[in-house]
Amino acid sequence: MSERAAVADLPVSTFTADVVTEIPPSATLLEVADALAAGEVGAAVVRDEGKVVGVVSERDLVGALARREPMDEVTAAEVASTELVWAEASAPVAEVANEMLVHYVRHVLVEEDGRLVGVVSARDLLGAFSTAELGLEDLD
Numbered sequence: 001m002s003e004r005a006a007v008a009d010l011p012v013s014t015f016t017a018d019v020v021t022e023i024p025p026s027a028t029l030l031e032v033a034d035a036l037a038a039g040e041v042g043a044a045v046v047r048d049e050g051k052v053v054g055v056v057s058e059r060d061l062v063g064a065l066a067r068r069e070p071m072d073e074v075t076a077a078e079v080a081s082t083e084l085v086w087a088e089a090s091a092p093v094a095e096v097a098n099e100m101l102v103h104y105v106r107h108v109l110v111e112e113d114g115r116l117v118g119v120v121s122a123r124d125l126l127g128a129f130s131t132a133e134l135g136l137e138d139l140d
Contacts, residue, residue, distance in 0.1 A: 007128050008094035012087055015128055016110045016118025022047045023056065025077035029064055032056050032076050042121055046080045052116055053081030055104040055107055086111055088119070097125050 013073055021039035023032055025048045035044050036058065046054035046132075060079045066100065085103045087096045089112040100122055110118040 008092060008097075010089045010093050010128075012096045012108075012110055012119060012120050013089035013112070014095050015093065016089075016120050017041070018118075020045055020119055023076050024048065025053065025075060025080070027076045028069040028105065029056075029061060029069070029076070033061055033071070036061075041119070042123070043119060044076070045109070045116065047077050048077075049078065050110065052084065052108050053077075054082045055084060055109070055119075056080045060105070071118060080104060081105075084109055086114070093125060093128060094112045097122075097129075100125070103125055108112060 019039065021035050021041050021044040023035050023046055024046045025046055027035070027046075032044055036042065043055050044059040046056060046069045047051055054077070056076045056079060057079040060081065064074055064079050083103075085099055085105050085107075087099065089110050100106065102107060108120050109116055110120055
């Protein structure tokens, strides 16, 4: 079995971060940007009263900037993507990568036993496949 095939079969939870960056719906886009920068991530999960209700990504922030929206007034709830793509922690990487392509998203929420345990990004999966292809160790 090739190293690429081995990566494709790994559970997606192998590539999720230990910490999920979360924000309330009322967070301004400036606060969202601060949270993304502090967490060194490309997306933050919007949680309202314990429930995941959306995701705000760098792409959402850029869109708001392009529309000249006031970053200190517009809230996460106003720009968050609410059509969320979820994957079980045990789902194979290849399956999750395919879901990203089908749904045209860069971030998938990873759940285990009905609770959010991580977020996996297209960059995370690209890194996994490229290091396997090159036969390299983790490049982090």
